[in-house]
Amino acid sequence: MAKRNIVLTENLRELGLLIFMVVIAVAIQLRNPAFLRLSNLNSLLTNTAILGILAVGMMLVLVTRGIDLSIGSTIAFSGMVTALTVAGNPGLPPIAAIALGTLVGMAVGMVIGVLVARFDVLPIIATLGMMNVVRGLTYVVSGGRWVSSYQMSNSFKGIATGRTLGINNLIVIAIAVYLVAAWFINHTRTGRQIYAVGSNPEAAGISGIPRRRLIFLVYSIMGGLAGLAGVLWVAKFASAQGDTAVAYELQVIAACILGGVSITGGVGRLTGLLLGTIMFGILANALPLINVSPFWQMAIQGVVVLAAVLTNVMVRRNSERNALRRRAI
Amino acid sequence: MSDRQQIQISIDRPWNWKDFFFQWEWMLVAILLLVIIGNSMISPWFLTWNTFIRTPATFLDKAFIVFPMMFVIILGKIDISVGSTVALSAVIMAVSYNLGLPMPLAMLLCLLVGTLGGAFNGFLLVRFKELSFVIVTLSSMIIYRGIAYIILGNQASGGLPQWYSFLGWGEIAGIPFILICFVLAATAFGILLHRTTFGRAVFGMGHNPRTCRHSGVNTDRVIWVVFTLNGLMAAVTALFLTSRMGSTRPNVAMGYELEVIAMVALGGVSTNGGIGRIGGPVLAVFIVGFLSYGMGLANLQAPIVLVVIGALLILSVLAHRIRFVGKKKRNTAA
Numbered sequence: 001m002a003k004r005n006i007v008l009t010e011n012l013r014e015l016g017l018l019i020f021m022v023v024i025a026v027a028i029q030l031r032n033p034a035f036l037r038l039s040n041l042n043s044l045l046t047n048t049a050i051l052g053i054l055a056v057g058m059m060l061v062l063v064t065r066g067i068d069l070s071i072g073s074t075i076a077f078s079g080m081v082t083a084l085t086v087a088g089n090p091g092l093p094p095i096a097a098i099a100l101g102t103l104v105g106m107a108v109g110m111v112i113g114v115l116v117a118r119f120d121v122l123p124i125i126a127t128l129g130m131m132n133v134v135r136g137l138t139y140v141v142s143g144g145r146w147v148s149s150y151q152m153s154n155s156f157k158g159i160a161t162g163r164t165l166g167i168n169n170l171i172v173i174a175i176a177v178y179l180v181a182a183w184f185i186n187h188t189r190t191g192r193q194i195y196a197v198g199s200n201p202e203a204a205g206i207s208g209i210p211r212r213r214l215i216f217l218v219y220s221i222m223g224g225l226a227g228l229a230g231v232l233w234v235a236k237f238a239s240a241q242g243d244t245a246v247a248y249e250l251q252v253i254a255a256c257i258l259g260g261v262s263i264t265g266g267v268g269r270l271t272g273l274l275l276g277t278i279m280f281g282i283l284a285n286a287l288p289l290i291n292v293s294p295f296w297q298m299a300i301q302g303v304v305v306l307a308a309v310l311t312n313v314m315v316r317r318n319s320e321r322n323a324l325r326r327r328a329i
Numbered sequence: 330m331s332d333r334q335q336i337q338i339s340i341d342r343p344w345n346w347k348d349f350f351f352q353w354e355w356m357l358v359a360i361l362l363l364v365i366i367g368n369s370m371i372s373p374w375f376l377t378w379n380t381f382i383r384t385p386a387t388f389l390d391k392a393f394i395v396f397p398m399m400f401v402i403i404l405g406k407i408d409i410s411v412g413s414t415v416a417l418s419a420v421i422m423a424v425s426y427n428l429g430l431p432m433p434l435a436m437l438l439c440l441l442v443g444t445l446g447g448a449f450n451g452f453l454l455v456r457f458k459e460l461s462f463v464i465v466t467l468s469s470m471i472i473y474r475g476i477a478y479i480i481l482g483n484q485a486s487g488g489l490p491q492w493y494s495f496l497g498w499g500e501i502a503g504i505p506f507i508l509i510c511f512v513l514a515a516t517a518f519g520i521l522l523h524r525t526t527f528g529r530a531v532f533g534m535g536h537n538p539r540t541c542r543h544s545g546v547n548t549d550r551v552i553w554v555v556f557t558l559n560g561l562m563a564a565v566t567a568l569f570l571t572s573r574m575g576s577t578r579p580n581v582a583m584g585y586e587l588e589v590i591a592m593v594a595l596g597g598v599s600t601n602g603g604i605g606r607i608g609g610p611v612l613a614v615f616i617v618g619f620l621s622y623g624m625g626l627a628n629l630q631a632p633i634v635l636v637v638i639g640a641l642l643i644l645s646v647l648a649h650r651i652r653f654v655g656k657k658k659r660n661t662a663a
Contacts, residue, residue, distance in 0.1 A: 067463055120648050122600050124407055124463055128587050129646075132639030139632030242632070250471055263464045295482050299475025306468040313459050 006099065010269060011314060013260055017275045028286040029237070035289055042168065048281030049170035052228050055259070056181045056253045056270075057225035057276050060218045062256055063198040065265035066116060066123035068219065070108070071226040071247050073134035076244040078104040078230030080138050083147035090153040097156055101231035102224050108134055109223015114217035131249075139242045149238035160236035170232055170283035177225070181268050194218060199266025254305040255280040260312070353597035357612040364616055368623040375626070379503075386497070386505040390569040390586045391582075395596075395610050396518035397559040402593050403535045405602025405626055406462040406556060410450060411563045411589060415475035415582035416440040419567035420477040421467035423577045424488035432490050438565045443586075447560015449554035470586075471616070477579035487576025497573030507569055511614075514562075519607035531555065535603030584635075591642035592617050600646055617641065 054071060061068045080211050082101040086092055108130065115126040151158070164172045185191040196204040205211045207299045234240045258274020261268035283304065287297055369376040375384075395413050401408045424440035426432055445467065453465045499506040521549040530551050533541040542548045571577045586620070594600060595616065596609030617638065624634050 016352055031345040115643060115647075119647055121650070122407075124409070125366055125594065126588070126643060128590065129639040131586070132635045133643075134639075136632040136634075136636030136639065139630070140636070157505050184396055241331035250467065251384070253467065254471070257464065263461055264459070268607070274427055277445055279435070285468065293479075293482070296475075297477055302468055302471030306472065309460060309464055309468065310457065313457050316459070 008274065010260065013312075014269075014275055015270050015273070017258070017260075017279065021279050024279075024282060026029075027304045028282075031290045035286060035312070038092050040285070040289075044281050044285040045278075046168045046170050046236075048277055049174035050169075050232055051223055051280060052174045052274070052277040053177050053232070053253060054229050054248075055255045055273055056177055058196060058249075058256050059259075059261050059268045059270075059273050060185075061123075061222050062253075062261045062263055063194055063265060064215055064218050065198055065214065066218065067253065067263070068112065068127045068222050069124065069251070070112060070127040070131040070134060071222065071229075071243040071252060072248040073131045073138065074105050074108045074223060074226035075233055075248060076100075076107065076240075076242065076246075077134045077138045077226035079142070079234035080142050080147070080230075080240045080242070082231050083152065083234045084142065086153060086156045087147055087151040092153070092156070094155050094159045098169040098228065098231050103229060105227015106220055106224035107179055109220045109226070110216070112218035112223065116219060116314055117212040117216040122168055135242075135246075138157065138244075142240070142242060145243060146242075147240040149233075152235075157235055157238055160232055163289035170236065173228075173232065177228075178270060185270065190217070195198065195266055204260075219238060224251065228297040251280065251301065252275055254301055257312075258308045262311075262312070274285060284285070336595065341605050354606070354612060357609060357616060361612055361616050361619070362618045364623060365637040368619060368626060371623060374462045375623075380510070384504060384622055385505050385511070385615070385618060386573075387622060389505075389511050389564050389614070390488065390497070390506045391585050391588055392592070392614040392618070393514055393562045393565045393569070394559065394585065395592050395614055396514060396607075397562045397599055398589050399518075399596070399607070399610050400522065400531055400555045401559055401606055402590070402600060403531050403553065403602060403605050404554075405535050405538075406454075406560050407590065407600070408450065408462070408556065409586045409590075410446070410465045410466040410470040410473060410584035411511065411559060411566075412582045413477070414443050414560055414563035414572065416577075416579055417446060417569045418564040419475045419581060420481050420579055422567065423481055423489065423571060426489060427486055432493055435449060435591040436493075436568060439567055440561060443560045443562075443564020444557055445560070445568065447557040447563070448553065450560070451556035454552055454556065455549045460607045461645065463550065467586050474579065481579050483575045483579075485578045489571070489575065492634050494572055497569050497571075508571075508638060510594045514565075515576065515611050522607055527551070527554070532603060541549040554630070587642065588638060591638055591645070594642055594649070595645040597649065599649060 008103045017272075025036065048293070054075075058068060058071070078101040078327075081104050082097050085096055085100060110128050112123075112130050115121045115130075116123050141261055158169075160170055162169045185194075193204070193209045194217075195212055196207070196209055197214050201211055230245075233245060237244075256268070256273060256281055257263065257276070258273035259268075259274070261276075283301065284297070288294065292300075365376075374380050392414075398408060398411065416663045418439045422435045423440050425438055426435040430438065450465055450469055453460060453469075454462060457465075494507065497507060523532065530541060533544075533546065534548055534551060538548055539598075566582070567577075570581065574581070592613040593605075593610050596605070596611070596612060596613035598605030620637070620641075621634050623635065627654060
């Protein structure tokens with residue numbers, strides 16, 4: 001009964017988000033008819049793909065009651081390392097570049113994983129520290145210089161501009177990540193154990209679930225996805241800079257929260273996450289279309305996040321009260 | 330949990346010379362001396378009285394947030410919105426002055442904005458207990474800086490009156506004004522933390538909020554007051570920072586939260602809550618400050634300073650954990 005109740009609430013929440021999305025889309029369409037054109041929708045999805053990839057990793061981290069503030073720096077670092085390598089070896093096949101970036105990101109994630117899982121450092125502290133360390137390393141590695149478009153081979157830039165089956169590669173990669181994540185989260189033992197750790201760490205530990213190992217795994221996955229995103233980012237914008245993706249982690253966390261991932265752990269679904277990410281993509285894409293100054297964007301995103309979190313709390317309180325009332329009868 | 334109890338026991342033990350010398354603060358004093366010696370080897374002028382007494386003025390602006398942040402961390406929470414609060418209150422002060430508000434009133438407005446910013450965090454935490462401090466301060470971090478960007482766009486606002494620069498640059502009897510303010514603030518917050526019932530309540534809540542509540546502590550009010558103080562001191566930082574720089578932009582004080590939290594953690598305040606003494610963070614302020622000053626003297630680029638401060642935060646938290654684990658083992662063995 002209670003279980004069905006929770007699922008129902010989640011479905012309602014996602015339906016609400018969907019309706020909200022449709023309302024916003026219609027409102028924007030009325031202001032600017034270019035919004036729902038196929039080309040714009042395509043660019044919207046292309047721009048949201050990287051956010052979506054990162055959101056999957058962040059969801060896993062949030063589900064274990066953690067948080068990762070370092071991913072903006074990891075994106076920059078892996079992107080910079082890959083770009084420098086590509087600039088040095090123009091013959092490098094794109095798939096090797098992607099693998100390199102992912103490994104670099106995963107290494108950063110593993111350091112955080114060791115700090116959090118082995119030494120019990122608070123995730124917010126460990127990742128805040130790593131955020132600066134990795135950002136600094138990015139500048140050190142590049143010597144403060146940029147890697148620009150002309151230094152990159154066309155095949156590398158093709159990672160982000162090319163198409164597979166008529167769909168932009170970024171979207172294809174994002175869909176692949178989501179499919180793998182759906183399988184991992186719902187159909188593997190490890191995936192289910194991650195949720196168990198998040199909803200009740202002590203019970204999970206007592207039932208023999210390797211809590212620390214899972215937490216380490218989660219941060220490594222997050223790092224790997226951030227590394228992948230770094231390669232895609234650099235390929236997409238055809239430039240690697242020291243200040244790439246500064247504060248991007250905030251947007252990723254915001255998209256997760258909007259998608260119904262609870263920051264207190266144990267709760268988060270891929271369907272909700274997808275909606276939250278696309279919602280965020282719409283906000284980022286549509287605000288310039290309806291002539292909102294880019295300086296408003298940050299505050300609007302912050303308010304949307306806060307509103308989403310507060311609504312979550314209200315809805316949950318309400319459903320709990322209803323459950324209590326039903327028991328009283 | 331159990332390491333906290335062990336620490337509590339060791340605090341309550343009668344004075345003996347072993348406990349007195351095996352304190353984290355001595356370690357900090359040693360590190361500080363090392364940093365000072367290192368600096369004086371880089372620059373022969375560093376150890377002259379004039380340089381030495383004036384150097385702190387270059388880094389003390391953010392030190393004002395260290396005290397309330399210490400309270401926040403002793404409560405077992407963290408506030409990452411302070412950098413944005415500094416930016417918002419500084420921007421509002423400069424803009425309102427340029428719109429014709431007299432400077433003293435603009436400064437008051439700055440303090441008011443900071444206080445409101447902190448109080449808003451406190452309000453959310455008290456009113457919506459389901460929310461963790463991470464999400465509350467994360468969203469206010471985005472919103473506050475977002476508002477600063479709305480107000481000022483990508484521009485700077487300056488042209489502040491001449492006398493205002495006294496805050497950041499002025500000296501009284503050869504001692505920087507900001508250093509005097511820092512000492513006063515340290516004393517005030519030290520008394521508040523260690524000599525008042527409010528301070529005891531903060532420590533108690535770091536150990537066990539529920540017990541505190543049942544013992545008659547108004548826990549909601551403590552959280553509210555602590556976060557409001559954090560906002561107020563962020564505004565004080567904004568006053569000094571703006572005075573020092575002469576103008577302000579929406580992107581000032583980026584990353585201040587990290588430096589402040591690093592100072593508090595280095596000062597021996599446990600990020601698990603409930604443990605800390607005012608002397609540690611005060612020493613840590615000077616360690617981090619002199620260290621980054623020295624790295625500037627040695628012509629190291631800013632990114633390396635970033636790496637060092639980030640690593641310092643992680644290492645000091647790690648050192649803290651290892652220290653506790655060591656103590657626990659010793660106590661259980663005895």
